[in-house]
Amino acid sequence: MTQALALGIDIGGTNTxxxxxxxxxxIVTKGSMPTRGHETPHHYIAALQQALQPIIExxxxxxxxxxxxxxxxxNFYSGDIVFAPNLPxxxxxxxxxxxxxxxxxxxxxxxxxxxxxxxxxxYGAAKGLKDxxxxxxxxxxxxxxxxxxxLIYGHDGFAGELGHVIAVRNxxxxxxGRMGCLETYASATGIVRTAHLLLADRDDATILRGQGDxxxxxxxxxxxxxxxxxxxxxxxYTGRILGQTLADAVAITSPEAIIFFGGxxxxxxxxxxxxxxxxxxxxxxxxxxxxxxxxxxxxDADAAILGASALAW
Amino acid sequence: MTQALALGIDIGGTNTxxxxxxxxxxIVTKGSMPTRGHETPHHYIAALQQALQPIIExxxxxxxxxxxxxxxxxNFYSGDIVFAPNLPxxxxxxxxxxxxxxxxxxxxxxxxxxxxxxxxxxYGAAKGLKDxxxxxxxxxxxxxxxxxxxLIYGHDGFAGELGHVIAVRNxxxxxxGRMGCLETYASATGIVRTAHLLLADRDDATILRGQGDxxxxxxxxxxxxxxxxxxxxxxxYTGRILGQTLADAVAITSPEAIIFFGGxxxxxxxxxxxxxxxxxxxxxxxxxxxxxxxxxxxxDADAAILGASALAW
Numbered sequence: 001m002t003q004a005l006a007l008g009i010d011i012g013g014t015n016t017x018x019x020x021x022x023x024x025x026x027i028v029t030k031g032s033m034p035t036r037g038h039e040t041p042h043h044y045i046a047a048l049q050q051a052l053q054p055i056i057e058x059x060x061x062x063x064x065x066x067x068x069x070x071x072x073x074x075n076f077y078s079g080d081i082v083f084a085p086n087l088p089x090x091x092x093x094x095x096x097x098x099x100x101x102x103x104x105x106x107x108x109x110x111x112x113x114x115x116x117x118x119x120x121x122x123y124g125a126a127k128g129l130k131d132x133x134x135x136x137x138x139x140x141x142x143x144x145x146x147x148x149x150x151l152i153y154g155h156d157g158f159a160g161e162l163g164h165v166i167a168v169r170n171x172x173x174x175x176x177g178r179m180g181c182l183e184t185y186a187s188a189t190g191i192v193r194t195a196h197l198l199l200a201d202r203d204d205a206t207i208l209r210g211q212g213d214x215x216x217x218x219x220x221x222x223x224x225x226x227x228x229x230x231x232x233x234x235x236x237y238t239g240r241i242l243g244q245t246l247a248d249a250v251a252i253t254s255p256e257a258i259i260f261f262g263g264x265x266x267x268x269x270x271x272x273x274x275x276x277x278x279x280x281x282x283x284x285x286x287x288x289x290x291x292x293x294x295x296x297x298x299x300d301a302d303a304a305i306l307g308a309s310a311l312a313w
Numbered sequence: 314m315t316q317a318l319a320l321g322i323d324i325g326g327t328n329t330x331x332x333x334x335x336x337x338x339x340i341v342t343k344g345s346m347p348t349r350g351h352e353t354p355h356h357y358i359a360a361l362q363q364a365l366q367p368i369i370e371x372x373x374x375x376x377x378x379x380x381x382x383x384x385x386x387x388n389f390y391s392g393d394i395v396f397a398p399n400l401p402x403x404x405x406x407x408x409x410x411x412x413x414x415x416x417x418x419x420x421x422x423x424x425x426x427x428x429x430x431x432x433x434x435x436y437g438a439a440k441g442l443k444d445x446x447x448x449x450x451x452x453x454x455x456x457x458x459x460x461x462x463x464l465i466y467g468h469d470g471f472a473g474e475l476g477h478v479i480a481v482r483n484x485x486x487x488x489x490g491r492m493g494c495l496e497t498y499a500s501a502t503g504i505v506r507t508a509h510l511l512l513a514d515r516d517d518a519t520i521l522r523g524q525g526d527x528x529x530x531x532x533x534x535x536x537x538x539x540x541x542x543x544x545x546x547x548x549x550y551t552g553r554i555l556g557q558t559l560a561d562a563v564a565i566t567s568p569e570a571i572i573f574f575g576g577x578x579x580x581x582x583x584x585x586x587x588x589x590x591x592x593x594x595x596x597x598x599x600x601x602x603x604x605x606x607x608x609x610x611x612x613d614a615d616a617a618i619l620g621a622s623a624l625a626w
Binding site: 073082083130131145147148150152153154155156157158159160161162164165166169176177178244247248249251252253254255256282284285286287290 | 444
């Protein structure tokens with residue numbers, strides 16, 4: 001009997017999403033659990049095993065070809081998660097092996113954003129594109145670069161860390177230990193940092209002022225949509241830094257499109273309009289008006305689950 | 314009879330180098346002429362034709378499979394040179410077609426740095442490497458990115474413009490019309506600009522002070538080698554900006570090596586030492602101590618001629 005199902009697991013900084021995917025790329029079952037709150041990777045794996053066991057049993061263990069995993073700083077070649085600043089565990093974690101041992105099936109791992117890029121290329125907005133960049137705007141900023149129709153893994157499997165390109169020299173402190181990384185500005189957490197900084201610095205009236213620790217990428221988006229000037233300025237500020245840095249990335253791989261995915265990307269054109277304006281203003285003339293900025297059409301974490309699952313086949 | 318020879322033409326901002334290359338990758342004949350001083354592209358082509366005619370006749374026209382051309386902003390797909398800020402002609406120049414018409418043979422064109430990358434991959438320091446960056450430090454800064462063993466051309470054939478990544482926000486005016494491009498600092502002309510700026514700003518004793526308009530990347534290298542503190546500081550300054558920007562490029566394609574080529578690269582370790590120190594200091598920890606910085610071992614313009622000629626086969 002041919003194995004007809006693959007497990008896709010997307011380990012995010014906040015949540016872990018998983019799903020059972022069939023050969024037609026349909027997610028048959030899905031679920032999620034918090035990534036945080038587990039003392040060690042072993043506790044996390046125990047919780048993941050507990051969540052997945054009933055799903056696997058229900059679908060029939062023998063029907064699975066294996067599991068694909070997307071994770072921050074996930075290394076395709078070694079199967080390890082290595083020094084991921086947005087995960088609660090330090091050092092090198094042999095995640096592919098741990099998942100394989102726990103679930104008793106083959107497991108393959110890659111960078112979460114690389115997995116999302118594969119998902120978009122197979123089922124989403126990047127279908128048919130040979131040169132594009134996938135940008136995830138979640139807890140951090142992840143990216144997958146595709147050139148000549150192939151994902152760029154790089155020499156050691158760690159390519160595509162656009163979130164750790166220095167956007168502002170000597171800028172904000174990043175979880176990676178350096179200063180001014182793009183993701184400290186352009187991510188769901190980055191725009192919230194900007195909100196708190198500007199709220200403390202100024203005294204404008206804004207819907208956000210009463211929200212305190214409840215301010216989120218989503219509440220900023222809702223305020224901006226309602227015409228709140230302060231929230232619109234946060235979109236403009238974030239869009240400027242992201243657009244400037246994307247203009248530099250375009251000069252390296254000259255993509256046909258950049259696809260945005262994840263929490264902050266749900267702001268859609270409210271964010272992409274300023275990103276596009278600042279990217280275009282900073283592009284070398286040979287690239288102007290050629291690069292499409294597109295919001296992912298795949299719902300929620302589906303691209304990441306689908307992309308991760310594609311690794312298992 | 315099989316055609317056994319290819320013509321390689323490298324159009325640089327200052328000089329045009331050309332050579333006849335056989336199937337074993339040996340340059341049988343070579344020569345050069347100034348790129349500047351020709352009023353229009355047609356005058357330039359006439360001069361090029363005059364220089365190449367005797368070489369082609371001597372080797373036997375029927376022995377040539379065609380010509381490969383490397384040029385700044387050269388487009389592999391269209392054969393055009395498009396808005397090249399370091400060439401004396403503006404707008405779009407159909408260079409492949411003009412060379413083909415003038416020499417009565419097939420002609421293929423690409424970016425000069427892409428051609429050099431192909432040359433290094435076929436005959437030089439990048440032999441066997443699947444993921445590397447080639448950086449040319451001449452009149453401008455050119456680059457060719459190789460990932461998964463293939464040159465990244467990008468969607469429209471214009472990938473690899475590392476020289477126009479913004480190294481210093483609102484920095485030096487660039488020939489492309491923007492500000493702070495890497496090549497305004499890190500190139501043979503960039504380091505000379507730095508020299509004139511610092512000479513005007515300070516009053517240190519230095520060998521360079523008497524040289525006026527004679528200051529060149531070469532004279533700065535000679536002074537640095539002689540222990541001139543001012544010249545050494547120029548290497549350090551240039552190496553800092555180049556190293557910082559390379560750290561960002563590494564985060565995108567994660568190369569095994571970066572190979573340096575061209576006028577300023579002849580400074581060797583005198584330049585590469587500070588580049589390495591600043592690149593390493595700015596790398597995300599997963600990339601540290603993994604990326605080799607190598608000076609091209611191919612003499613003079615050979616890599617560019619060899620790479621260009623390889624396009625013709």
